[in-house]
Amino acid sequence: MERILVIGSSGQIGSELVLALRKIYGGENVFATDIKEPTPEVSASGPFDKLDVLDFNNLLHYVVRYNITQIYNLAAVLSGNAEKIPLQAWDINMKALMNTLEVARQTDAKKLFWPSSIAIFGPTTPMENTPQLTVMEPNTVYGISKLAGERWGEYYFHRYGIDFRSVRYPGLISYKTEPGGGTTDYAVEIFYEAVKNASYECFLTEDTGLPMMFMDDAIINTIKLMQADADKLSLRSGYNMAGISFDPKGLAAEIKKLMPEFTITYKPDFRQAIADSWPASINDEIARNDWGLEEEYDLEKMTKVMLEKIGEKLGN
Numbered sequence: 153m154e155r156i157l158v159i160g161s162s163g164q165i166g167s168e169l170v171l172a173l174r175k176i177y178g179g180e181n182v183f184a185t186d187i188k189e190p191t192p193e194v195s196a197s198g199p200f201d202k203l204d205v206l207d208f209n210n211l212l213h214y215v216v217r218y219n220i221t222q223i224y225n226l227a228a229v230l231s232g233n234a235e236k237i238p239l240q241a242w243d244i245n246m247k248a249l250m251n252t253l254e255v256a257r258q259t260d261a262k263k264l265f266w267p268s269s270i271a272i273f274g275p276t277t278p279m280e281n282t283p284q285l286t287v288m289e290p291n292t293v294y295g296i297s298k299l300a301g302e303r304w305g306e307y308y309f310h311r312y313g314i315d316f317r318s319v320r321y322p323g324l325i326s327y328k329t330e331p332g333g334g335t336t337d338y339a340v341e342i343f344y345e346a347v348k349n350a351s352y353e354c355f356l357t358e359d360t361g362l363p364m365m366f367m368d369d370a371i372i373n374t375i376k377l378m379q380a381d382a383d384k385l386s387l388r389s390g391y392n393m394a395g396i397s398f399d400p401k402g403l404a405a406e407i408k409k410l411m412p413e414f415t416i417t418y419k420p421d422f423r424q425a426i427a428d429s430w431p432a433s434i435n436d437e438i439a440r441n442d443w444g445l446e447e448e449y450d451l452e453k454m455t456k457v458m459l460e461k462i463g464e465k466l467g468n
């Protein structure tokens with residue numbers, strides 16, 4: 153029986169991933185951990201412990217004590233926040249990964265998921281239909297740490313046999329837990345503001361195209377990658393994952409179809425430069441062929457669900 157540790161279980165991905173994993177593996181076999189308080193659903197459905205991934209000894213003891221066999225390490229400072237505290241963000245993002253890789257090497261927790269990102273690409277990368285292997289010169293702290301992290305994961309796979317698996321997430325869109333400090337966060341904020349005020353001031357320009365994905369698709373595909381036979385995986389860095397590509401203008405138009413009174417204005421801030429350095433669309437053929445990446449949600453379906461669910465959540 154697998155015993156799974158999720159690090160960062162109170163965050164945007166973790167709070168939903170824990171629930172999905174518990175449905176498959178049983179509540180008692182999925183150990184949720186974070187330095188932040190859990191969501192009510194996470195705390196009600198199985199074990200939760202406060203655990204700081206930066207504390208190597210505590211992490212090691214936890215993994216040994218609970219006979220953990222798989223780790224999902226989702227702890228990270230996202231792109232926008234990282235630019236405000238570059239050295240700290242580098243330390244946190246890299247130490248969180250290196251501690252987990254070392255714990256994997258020293259224990260039975262040999263299977264490890266760690267999220268990479270579209271942020272590993274940079275201004276010299278081809279911006280449309282970006283291939284898996286291409287120029288990668290990220291110019292953000294977050295992107296540099298993700299690219300270095302992919303290299304380290306692959307290194308631990310070849311050198312120590314760690315079953316490292318990763319995807320390059322596009323912007324993730326969900327109505328349950330909000331993201332914290334990313335560049336793609338506008339595509340979540342816009343829905344809350346639409347429901348609350350029928351208007352939104354966007355921190356990116358109207359034509360800033362970025363790849364995005366609805367959270368349900370991200371979770372299903374993450375678990376699919378972790379369950380895939382190892383011999384199907386031709387890559388041990390991060391797989392490109394395209395999702396759906398749109399710009400703020402396109403998303404606003406989709407919202408207007410359901411809410412004609414919705415209006416949007418644009419006031420780009422420092423995150424514009426980050427977004428400009430990332431691809432507008434991604435090619436994810438390799439993930440589709442290797443382990444069956446597929447999505448259910450397009451822009452229309454996602455917009456409908458986001459407006460409905462946030463409306464319910466805010467009591468509208």
Ligand code: SER
Pocket residue numbers: 230231232268269270271294321322323324333334335336337
């Ligand atoms: N969504 C992330 C961010 O904007 C990218 O991985 O920081």
